[in-house]
Amino acid sequence: MKPFEYHKPQNKKNAIELAGKTTMYISGGTNLVDLMKKHIHEPDKLVDLTEAISSEITVEKNGARIGAMLSNTALAENENIKTDYPLLSKAILKGASPQIRNMASTGGNLLQRTRCPYFYDTTMPCNKRNPGSGCSAIKGFSRMSAVIGYSNHCVAVHPSDMCVALVALDAKVEILNTTGETEIIDFINFHRLPGDTPQKDNNLPEGAIITAIEIPRNSFNSNFEYLKIRDRESYAFALISVAAALVLSGNTIKDARLASGGVAHKPWRWSKAESFLKNKEATEENFRQAAEIAVADITPLKDNKFKAPMLTGAIQQALLNCLSNN
Amino acid sequence: MKINHSYSRRFFIKSSSAFAALAFIPLTVRSFFNEVKEKYFVKKQKIPLSVSINKKEYQLEVDTRTTLLDLLRENIGLTGTKKGCDHGQCGACTVHIDGDRNLSCLTLAVMLPGREITTIEGLADGDKLHPMQEAFIENDGFQCGYCTPGQIMSAVACVKEGHTGSVEEIKEYMSGNLCRCAAYNGITKSIQQIAT
Numbered sequence: 401m402k403p404f405e406y407h408k409p410q411n412k413k414n415a416i417e418l419a420g421k422t423t424m425y426i427s428g429g430t431n432l433v434d435l436m437k438k439h440i441h442e443p444d445k446l447v448d449l450t451e452a453i454s455s456e457i458t459v460e461k462n463g464a465r466i467g468a469m470l471s472n473t474a475l476a477e478n479e480n481i482k483t484d485y486p487l488l489s490k491a492i493l494k495g496a497s498p499q500i501r502n503m504a505s506t507g508g509n510l511l512q513r514t515r516c517p518y519f520y521d522t523t524m525p526c527n528k529r530n531p532g533s534g535c536s537a538i539k540g541f542s543r544m545s546a547v548i549g550y551s552n553h554c555v556a557v558h559p560s561d562m563c564v565a566l567v568a569l570d571a572k573v574e575i576l577n578t579t580g581e582t583e584i585i586d587f588i589n590f591h592r593l594p595g596d597t598p599q600k601d602n603n604l605p606e607g608a609i610i611t612a613i614e615i616p617r618n619s620f621n622s623n624f625e626y627l628k629i630r631d632r633e634s635y636a637f638a639l640i641s642v643a644a645a646l647v648l649s650g651n652t653i654k655d656a657r658l659a660s661g662g663v664a665h666k667p668w669r670w671s672k673a674e675s676f677l678k679n680k681e682a683t684e685e686n687f688r689q690a691a692e693i694a695v696a697d698i699t700p701l702k703d704n705k706f707k708a709p710m711l712t713g714a715i716q717q718a719l720l721n722c723l724s725n726n
Numbered sequence: 727m728k729i730n731h732s733y734s735r736r737f738f739i740k741s742s743s744a745f746a747a748l749a750f751i752p753l754t755v756r757s758f759f760n761e762v763k764e765k766y767f768v769k770k771q772k773i774p775l776s777v778s779i780n781k782k783e784y785q786l787e788v789d790t791r792t793t794l795l796d797l798l799r800e801n802i803g804l805t806g807t808k809k810g811c812d813h814g815q816c817g818a819c820t821v822h823i824d825g826d827r828n829l830s831c832l833t834l835a836v837m838l839p840g841r842e843i844t845t846i847e848g849l850a851d852g853d854k855l856h857p858m859q860e861a862f863i864e865n866d867g868f869q870c871g872y873c874t875p876g877q878i879m880s881a882v883a884c885v886k887e888g889h890t891g892s893v894e895e896i897k898e899y900m901s902g903n904l905c906r907c908a909a910y911n912g913i914t915k916s917i918q919q920i921a922t
């Protein structure tokens with residue numbers, strides 16, 4: 401690790417005052433400490449946010465508000481979240497391990513970096529780590545890579561499970577920028593596609609901090625599923641994951657949400673499939689067609705062609721589980 | 727072609743006089759170099775730290791880069807906590823912070839003032855082992871023993887959290903602790919025994 405100065409501001413205003421080109425924030429440290437050990441991030445100044453931002457959670461009539469410092473465990477185990485936003489609980493509990501979830505913060509989870517193996521291997525070219533050096537995954541081993549929204553500069557996927565549920569639930573990200581203003585960013589616009597600047601994972605302005613996540617009130621708490629497929633059954637990142645949620649009136653679908661992890665540089669919403677499902681009957685045949693609509697848009701790479709049938713099956717199964725799980 | 731690797735006497739005399747000359751670089755040049763170094767390289771930062779480990783207070787001075795795992799093993803000499811991967815992937819370094827299980831390899835020591843840390847050394851009550859330690863012995867919860875301190879710390883937390891409803895639940899909530907010897911059945915049995 402490169403030497404660094406350590407700061408622990410007591411409020412968010414003091415935190416942003418410390419922002420600068422070589423400053424980085426730290427919350428749970430589960431991603432950043434690892435990246436610093438590997439010299440992938442080398443801040444000169446490390447700003448500990450644990451006392452500067454809130455870890456409070458409130459669930460009220462119009463929605464939920466989650467302080468960015470709340471741990472992944474505390475969020476997933478919160479009784480109100482379990483009853484009103486159970487999809488979020490389920491997605492979080494499918495990620496990492498109990499120890500890591502205890503440490504990881506809500507804000508840090510959004511900003512965790514990709515798990516593309518070449519990003520972590522500093523002996524290999526990688527445009528995300530070292531812009532302009534090339535992408536090793538495109539010509540190399542692309543089994544874990546994206547199937548949609550990638551560019552010829554980067555084919556990495558965003559690794560979070562929690563974010564897949566948040567994008568499905570139309571969440572919003574509250575941030576504090578370096579001029580001291582609070583901004584709200586729709587979750588779906590928070591993360592970005594790689595284009596020709598894959599070094600940028602998201603649209604958070606430089607030096608800004610995430611202060612809270614908001615989720616509007618919805619009725620997706622009875623028919624939902626988070627299905628995650630991975631190389632081992634626990635403590636592994638997703639090959640494919642699907643967040644599905646339905647609002648039913650009798651057997652008619654009044655509203656649908658469908659999102660995936662393990663497919664793109666950002667948590668991905670399958671909006672065409674969602675519109676198709678609206679006002680249709682909740683039948684196996686309609687679920688099959690919705691899955692086909694989603695999968696029609698993907699273009700797998702050399703080593704991840706298996707993701708097409710896997711995704712088709714996962715979407716169908718997740719939708720079916722919405723009817724029986726709860 | 728024969729390559730001669732030995733250095734000639736002439737080369738030796740020349741180069742040693744060059745090194746000797748370095749000693750005479752004027753002080754001004756040296757201080758200029760130090761100034762440049764200070765400007766472009768961040769110095770190691772050592773800061774005072776008071777932490778509470780196994781109910782004992784420690785006053786230390788640590789490099790900001792020190793992880794809790796290295797603090798325990800290198801600075802304090804509590805070597806019960808093990809370093810498996812040093813990257814959050816194995817659970818061997820699991821300790822309790824304010825009663826919750828955490829990975830000490832991904833925790834910076836400087837972030838810890840005011841928190842209570844418990845390691846495997848703090849689990850027993852004097853000579854009396856913690857019931858989970860007894861259970862691991864009874865149920866063959868280990869073979870080589872390297873992952874065991876982390877497994878036991880995680881197991882104690884798993885019971886406290888109440889994630890022991892079924893074998894499947896125990897396995898899911900113990901998945902953050904890998905065992906190269908695959909003593910998993912004994913570990914699960916130990917936890918079941920304590921939970922009931």
Ligand SMILES: Cc1cc2nc3c(=O)[nH]c(=O)nc-3n(C[C@H](O)[C@H](O)[C@H](O)COP(=O)(O)OP(=O)(O)OC[C@H]3O[C@@H](n4cnc5c(N)ncnc54)[C@H](O)[C@@H]3O)c2cc1C
Pocket residue numbers: 424425426427428429430431432433449453468494495496497500503504505506507508509510511512559560561562608609610611635636637638813814815
């Ligand atoms: C072995 C392992 C397995 C894992 N498996 C999974 C998995 O299956 N699914 C999954 O979803 N995740 C998984 N994770 C990732 C884990 O969820 C993330 O590392 C964690 O959520 C990051 O949160 P943190 O608070 O520790 O972030 P940190 O490491 O503290 O920070 C991460 C980044 O966010 C920045 N940052 C943190 N907080 C803020 C803030 N409030 N405002 C602005 N910037 C901020 C930091 O500067 C840094 O760049 C795994 C991690 C490990 C180590």
Ligand code: SF4
Pocket residue numbers: 514516517518519525526527528529534535536537538553554555556598
């Ligand atoms: S896919 Fe992206 S992160 Fe992976 S090697 Fe290519 S540029 Fe780097």
Ligand code: FES
Pocket residue numbers: 808809810811812813814815816817818819820829830831832
């Ligand atoms: S040493 Fe910390 S998880 Fe492996």
Ligand code: FES
Pocket residue numbers: 867868869870871872873874904905906907908909
């Ligand atoms: S007992 Fe050998 S690694 Fe677990």
